[in-house]
Amino acid sequence: MSFNRAIPKLPPQFRGKWNQKTYHVLRELGRGANGAVYLVSQDGVRRAVKIGAEGMDILMEVHALKSVQQGRDARVTVAPLLCDVDDLYIDGRSCTFYAMEYLDGEQLDQFVQRTGTDWVPVLIIQLLARLAVLHQRGWVFGDLKPENVIVTRADSQVRLIDFGGVTKHGCAVRQFTEEYDRAAWHAGDRRAEPAYDLFSLAVMTVRLASSPEVWKSSRTEPRQTSLLCDIIRNNDSLYPFRVPLIKAFHGQYAGAEEMKSDMLAIVQGRTTAVQQKKASGSGSSGIWIGGLFVASMLLLAGTLYYAWMM
Numbered sequence: 001m002s003f004n005r006a007i008p009k010l011p012p013q014f015r016g017k018w019n020q021k022t023y024h025v026l027r028e029l030g031r032g033a034n035g036a037v038y039l040v041s042q043d044g045v046r047r048a049v050k051i052g053a054e055g056m057d058i059l060m061e062v063h064a065l066k067s068v069q070q071g072r073d074a075r076v077t078v079a080p081l082l083c084d085v086d087d088l089y090i091d092g093r094s095c096t097f098y099a100m101e102y103l104d105g106e107q108l109d110q111f112v113q114r115t116g117t118d119w120v121p122v123l124i125i126q127l128l129a130r131l132a133v134l135h136q137r138g139w140v141f142g143d144l145k146p147e148n149v150i151v152t153r154a155d156s157q158v159r160l161i162d163f164g165g166v167t168k169h170g171c172a173v174r175q176f177t178e179e180y181d182r183a184a185w186h187a188g189d190r191r192a193e194p195a196y197d198l199f200s201l202a203v204m205t206v207r208l209a210s211s212p213e214v215w216k217s218s219r220t221e222p223r224q225t226s227l228l229c230d231i232i233r234n235n236d237s238l239y240p241f242r243v244p245l246i247k248a249f250h251g252q253y254a255g256a257e258e259m260k261s262d263m264l265a266i267v268q269g270r271t272t273a274v275q276q277k278k279a280s281g282s283g284s285s286g287i288w289i290g291g292l293f294v295a296s297m298l299l300l301a302g303t304l305y306y307a308w309m310m
């Protein structure tokens with residue numbers, strides 16, 4: 001991580017020093033502590049370019065992005081596809097950047113706000129499939145939060161963005177956000193291991209399915225997972241998933257696959273129950289059934305495919 005060097009500003013047009021690809025900057029997409037991401041056009045194709053204060057941090061992200069795009073489960077698109085890695089000169093200084101696939105979509109929390117909380121379990125199961133690939137490659141995501149997940153507009157599939165916090169198993173997590181950090185919740189340390197990500201994922205699930213008022217009430221100090229358990233107990237959409245969520249809070253999952261199977265079994269069980277109710281003509285909560293039906297269709301179309309193929 002870098003604290004002193006400023007993040008370079010991309011010129012309106014530039015060409016990579018080694019690969020000679022020309023980029024036209026369209027606009028800045030976002031800027032954080034370690035880097036800035038721009039929407040660019042390269043040969044008429046939209047891409048996202050990331051540039052950081054430290055070339056080494058950028059190369060570490062590239063390394064992790066490359067590793068999740070290789071291997072037998074490369075069909076699970078964990079992250080934006082990497083398109084180019086190069087250097088450019090800005091004010092006489094050589095800066096490293098990478099270009100990736102531009103993901104046209106919405107941040108995870110915005111998607112849930114717009115479409116409703118019925119989608120949360122489906123999206124979480126999709127995320128677990130992505131985390132399983134990352135973990136298999138020896139990485140932990142670290143800074144898992146809704147802002148680092150995009151739901152694509154075309155097919156409503158989740159992708160992880162911002163690999164700045166990605167850390168090798170066993171090291172100290174490089175980047176985290178207190179709200180989702182296991183240590184801040186006094187539920188463990190910051191050692192990079194799959195259970196660290198699963199903890200963040202469980203907190204994120206509670207956050208996504210709760211109203212802003214209820215979520216605020218969990219912010220009392222000291223942070224304790226019993227506060228999250230209280231929210232789950234009082235929330236009809238979270239309650240059916242209490243067992244996997246609480247197991248994740250307590251670090252009882254060895255890996256993302258295991259948690260995914262538990263979540264999937266609950267979604268499938270609920271879908272079957274709803275169908276049986278419908279068939280017997282006793283179904284009453286139309287909105288919930290409609291939402292769950294659409295969500296389960298998506299699950300069948302996307303996630304189950306991956307679940308069976310992996």
Ligand SMILES: Nc1ncnc2c1ncn2[C@@H]1O[C@H](COP(=O)(O)OP(=O)(O)OP(=O)(O)O)[C@@H](O)[C@H]1O
Binds near residue numbers: 032163164
């Ligand atoms: N591949 C992409 N496609 C579309 N938008 C993207 C892509 N990558 C990043 N963004 C957008 O750019 C913003 C900044 O990205 P990112 O979080 O990677 O930057 P950052 O500078 O590393 O932030 P931080 O310092 O918080 O880690 C994101 O919030 C997202 O909206």
